[in-house]
Amino acid sequence: xxxxxDQEQATPRYRSLxxxxxxxxxxxxxxxxxxxxxxxxxRIDVQALKQVYRELHGFGYAEPEFCGNYIAAxxxxxxxxxxxxxxxxxxxxxxxxxGSQRGDGFLAPYEPGMEFDEAFSVWNQQFTILALTxxxxxxxxxxxxxxxxxxxxxIASNFLRPGGPDLMRxxxxxxxxxxxxxxxARLYRLTGKPLYLEFCEYIVTRWESSCQRLVSAxxxxxxxxxxxxxAAIPCWKAIEMLVCYQGIVELYRVTGDRKxxxxxxxxxxxxxxxxIGLTGNGSLGETWNYIxxxxxxxxxxxxxxxxCVAVGFMQLSALLAEFHGEAKYWDAYxxxxxxxxxxxxxxxxxDFSYYQGNYGYKVHEKDPGxxxxxxxxxxxxxxxxxxxxxAQTGEGILVNLFVSSETRIEVNGVQTTIxxxxxxxxxxxxxxxxxxxxxxxxxxYLRMPEWCPGSIISVNGQDVxxxxxxxxxxxxxxxxxxxxxxxxxxxxxxxxIKGCVDYRDSVALTYGPLVLATDSRxxxxxxxxxxxxxxxxxIAAVPLPDDEWIPMVKFLAKGRVADRDARIVxxxxxxxxxxxxxxxxxxxxxxxxxx
Numbered sequence: 001x002x003x004x005x006d007q008e009q010a011t012p013r014y015r016s017l018x019x020x021x022x023x024x025x026x027x028x029x030x031x032x033x034x035x036x037x038x039x040x041x042x043r044i045d046v047q048a049l050k051q052v053y054r055e056l057h058g059f060g061y062a063e064p065e066f067c068g069n070y071i072a073a074x075x076x077x078x079x080x081x082x083x084x085x086x087x088x089x090x091x092x093x094x095x096x097x098x099g100s101q102r103g104d105g106f107l108a109p110y111e112p113g114m115e116f117d118e119a120f121s122v123w124n125q126q127f128t129i130l131a132l133t134x135x136x137x138x139x140x141x142x143x144x145x146x147x148x149x150x151x152x153x154x155i156a157s158n159f160l161r162p163g164g165p166d167l168m169r170x171x172x173x174x175x176x177x178x179x180x181x182x183x184x185a186r187l188y189r190l191t192g193k194p195l196y197l198e199f200c201e202y203i204v205t206r207w208e209s210s211c212q213r214l215v216s217a218x219x220x221x222x223x224x225x226x227x228x229x230x231a232a233i234p235c236w237k238a239i240e241m242l243v244c245y246q247g248i249v250e251l252y253r254v255t256g257d258r259k260x261x262x263x264x265x266x267x268x269x270x271x272x273x274x275x276i277g278l279t280g281n282g283s284l285g286e287t288w289n290y291i292x293x294x295x296x297x298x299x300x301x302x303x304x305x306x307x308c309v310a311v312g313f314m315q316l317s318a319l320l321a322e323f324h325g326e327a328k329y330w331d332a333y334x335x336x337x338x339x340x341x342x343x344x345x346x347x348x349x350x351d352f353s354y355y356q357g358n359y360g361y362k363v364h365e366k367d368p369g370x371x372x373x374x375x376x377x378x379x380x381x382x383x384x385x386x387x388x389x390x391a392q393t394g395e396g397i398l399v400n401l402f403v404s405s406e407t408r409i410e411v412n413g414v415q416t417t418i419x420x421x422x423x424x425x426x427x428x429x430x431x432x433x434x435x436x437x438x439x440x441x442x443x444x445y446l447r448m449p450e451w452c453p454g455s456i457i458s459v460n461g462q463d464v465x466x467x468x469x470x471x472x473x474x475x476x477x478x479x480x481x482x483x484x485x486x487x488x489x490x491x492x493x494x495x496x497i498k499g500c501v502d503y504r505d506s507v508a509l510t511y512g513p514l515v516l517a518t519d520s521r522x523x524x525x526x527x528x529x530x531x532x533x534x535x536x537x538x539i540a541a542v543p544l545p546d547d548e549w550i551p552m553v554k555f556l557a558k559g560r561v562a563d564r565d566a567r568i569v570x571x572x573x574x575x576x577x578x579x580x581x582x583x584x585x586x587x588x589x590x591x592x593x594x595x
Contacts, residue, residue, distance in 0.1 A: 021407050025404045032382060060120065064124035073379050106154055108124045129152060182246050184203075242316050280335035280340045305355060307356065321400070327449075331471075337381075338572075347549060358587070361583070362586070406418070439480060526585045551575035
């Protein structure tokens with residue numbers, strides 16, 4: 001795979017495909033994707049969202065953030081589905097936003113005097129700019145870009161002027177305003193306007209002159225060695241930091257300054273090592289913390305694992321994968337997707353959890369009128385999913401996620417169709433058919449998951465040996481226009497992670513990327529259940545019936561209940577406690593039975 005960056009332009013050699021090029025054709029993720037569109041995105045009241053921009057509001061009003069994510073999700077949904085109802089809704093909202101801009105460029109529905117309030121004014125405008133620029137890129141609608149630029153001009157000019165507002169006088173550890181770095185860097189990429197780059201560099205300079213040294217702190221921690229990973233996390237507020245580091249990667253994209261990519265890369269590594277837990281998420285009370293990802297029972301009343309944090313971690317992982325081309329970023333993305341994100345989605349798709357622990361009950365919705373950032377980020381995460389299944393490099397196609405899907409793409413000048421059929425993660429069997437319109441030589445990269453101890457790959461029924469590069473198996477051949485069949489069989493063992501929880505030796509079990517859990521729906525009491533060590537256990541898969549609702553996987557394991565030998569039902573964490581939220585309890589960390 002050679003070098004992974006263009007040092008002059010910082011153009012990624014590996015890019016995710018546009019959702020318009022990819023269609024999810026079946027399996028668990030198609031079901032979840034369709035429910036997200038039909039039972040959530042399309043059921044959100046677009047007239048209420050229009051009203052967000054038609055009235056002035058006071059302190060703490062955050063609805064424009066939700067509207068911005070709603071539009072961004074709609075744009076990805078339209079790219080993939082070509083559903084004209086989706087595009088019409090998005091267009092209506094964009095026109096409402098355009099009509100609400102103040103004469104000086106201010107674009108938030110706040111009363112005069114609150115242009116730079118410490119809560120959500122700048123934050124809201126960041127997501128409004130996101131929506132407008134995404135709509136412009138989709139449709140070429142010039143007014144959307146013009147309004148986004150006038151808004152960005154207003155914000156940047158005010159912060160840069162002598163005596164202007166203080167960038168770090170705001171909520172969430174002084175970092176909330178700074179998150180606009182991401183959209184400013186993207187606007188600079190789109191327009192080349194020097195003001196936006198100047199403001200980006202001002203944001204970094206302001207950080208570096210404070211205790212929140214987002215660029216230099218991770219680099220210094222990296223240079224001091226692996227035991228300094230905590231020092232690479234200069235601010236504990238989780239989602240704001242993930243958004244800021246996405247901005248730092250975008251700043252690398254437009255400047256080619258390697259320190260930005262290196263800082264974001266080591267920050268991601270540090271967070272993954274000490275904060276991201278078994279289910280692919282982290283945070284308590286919306287912050288990173290010194291408990292980190294140590295084994296612990298985390299009920300919902302501790303506000304663990306904010307859904308926004310999961311989505312932000314997935315977004316940062318996907319961005320870094322573009323520049324590094326390494327499978328480990330998709331390993332992390334996959335764990336979050338199949339555990340936290342799907343676990344936070346209500347079974348019928350109507351909402352997403354705000355917080356989600358590893359013990360107790362799930363709560364899949366917020367009360368009407370409650371702060372609902374996690375709902376709108378959740379719907380956006382499933383909307384952008386198709387664009388992350390595959391990626392393209394000058395040498396071929398990368399298969400990052402195992403999802404029944406189809407993509408048509410030009411590879412080395414030849415139109416090529418790739419179909420993927422799988423029941424993953426219920427099993428590790430993946431079939432791909434590669435069909436170019438004429439004979440074409442290129443590489444097909446198959447991700448080697450970190451949870452997979454071994455695999456067998458065959459092409460047209462013949463086993464093949466593959467080279468490996470950066471966490472991918474590589475099949476380098478001339479592909480036939482008649483269609484070549486690739487069978488990828490991955491081992492998916494039951495894994496055991498040991499820990500001490502509440503002064504008891506305990507374990508968490510995994511199956512491939514899935515975390516397993518007990519669920520009181522199957523008659524398993526949470527407080528008197530123990531599990532036998534995996535070395536003495538016989539964990540057997542249970543055939544899944546054709547019910548209206550079934551978990552992704554189901555196993556029977558040896559254990560004890562109330563000091564009596566028993567068979568314990570284990571299901572995937574995403575499904576556990578989801579059939580009857582608030583009534584069915586679930587638990588990930590299980591005490592070990594003695595003997």
